[in-house]
Amino acid sequence: MSAESPRFRVSLIIVVYMLVVHALAASAFVLPWPPHALPVALTLYVAMGLGTTVGLHRLICHRAFECPRWVEYGLVTVAMLTGQGSPLLWAATHRIHHAKADTEGDVHSPERGLWYAHMGWILNEASTDDDAWRTWCKDLAGDRYYHWLLRFRLGPQVIAVLVLGLTLGWRTLPAYFFLPMVSWMQSTYAVNSVCHARAFGTRVHDTRDHSRNVWWVSVLALGEGWHNNHHAFPASARHGWVWWQVDVGWTFIRCLRAVGLARQVHLPTPNLR
Numbered sequence: 575m576s577a578e579s580p581r582f583r584v585s586l587i588i589v590v591y592m593l594v595v596h597a598l599a600a601s602a603f604v605l606p607w608p609p610h611a612l613p614v615a616l617t618l619y620v621a622m623g624l625g626t627t628v629g630l631h632r633l634i635c636h637r638a639f640e641c642p643r644w645v646e647y648g649l650v651t652v653a654m655l656t657g658q659g660s661p662l663l664w665a666a667t668h669r670i671h672h673a674k675a676d677t678e679g680d681v682h683s684p685e686r687g688l689w690y691a692h693m694g695w696i697l698n699e700a701s702t703d704d705d706a707w708r709t710w711c712k713d714l715a716g717d718r719y720y721h722w723l724l725r726f727r728l729g730p731q732v733i734a735v736l737v738l739g740l741t742l743g744w745r746t747l748p749a750y751f752f753l754p755m756v757s758w759m760q761s762t763y764a765v766n767s768v769c770h771a772r773a774f775g776t777r778v779h780d781t782r783d784h785s786r787n788v789w790w791v792s793v794l795a796l797g798e799g800w801h802n803n804h805h806a807f808p809a810s811a812r813h814g815w816v817w818w819q820v821d822v823g824w825t826f827i828r829c830l831r832a833v834g835l836a837r838q839v840h841l842p843t844p845n846l847r
């Protein structure tokens with residue numbers, strides 16, 4: 575895959591955005607470390623991660639459980655702090671991935687190179703169709719909030735930056751916000767690249783794709799690294815199926831269920847696909 579290929583059109587806006595947020599995250603290591611930076615950054619990393627793996631992925635892409643609408647919107651809004659498009663685009667891209675994993679139509683398969691699967695496809699404006707949600711997300715198409723997030727996909731991120739900057743100071747933003755944000759983005763990208771690459775992890779289930787279980791991606795991505803389990807049973811709310819398969823996302827869903835905020839929680843069975 576090369577930049578000259580007709581199927582790779584570099585999106586300058588996204589390239590600039592990526593350079594800016596990664597530079598701001600890196601600047602955290604140069605600027606004076608603000609008070610309690612590590613626990614603040616770690617808390618925000620986990621919050622953004624749970625918003626993504628539990629809200630965007632397990633809930634709205636796969637409907638692995640049901641919850642009150644305010645819980646769904648809360649999780650998805652926190653996920654949007656990581657600048658990963660809008661819920662409609664995210665869900666459409668992900669559902670296409672499951673339908674065509676590691677074949678010609680897969681948006682981010684390592685069959686096109688590990689770097690392409692990791693970040694290249696995001697920089698390629700030809701990789702995704704902005705209207706794909708009309709076909710792949712009919713269940714979400716009537717949601718006015720998700721349509722607002724389609725128009726103003728950076729809205730939650732801009733609001734968070736303004737609130738944090740005005741209350742805690744602009745110089746705290748690299749450590750408090752951009753470092754956990756970019757770290758989480760990279761963890762998410764690793765699920766698409768590492769967890770479909772033959773060089774990593776193991777396969778337990780004979781799925782028709784190349785998905786892998788990779789323990790260290792699961793630690794970083796709060797359970798998402800048990801990706802071969804996930805492709806075997808996409809509708810399962812639980813990705814780590816045995817006690818040693820750490821799955822923080824599943825622990826959070828169990829907490830939601832314990833306080834009555836999650837119900838109809840789907841678990842792997844031979845028929846759950």
Ligand SMILES: [Zn+2]
Nearest residue numbers: 671675785801
């Ligand atoms: Zn996959």
Ligand SMILES: [Zn+2]
Nearest residue numbers: 635668672808
């Ligand atoms: Zn999935």
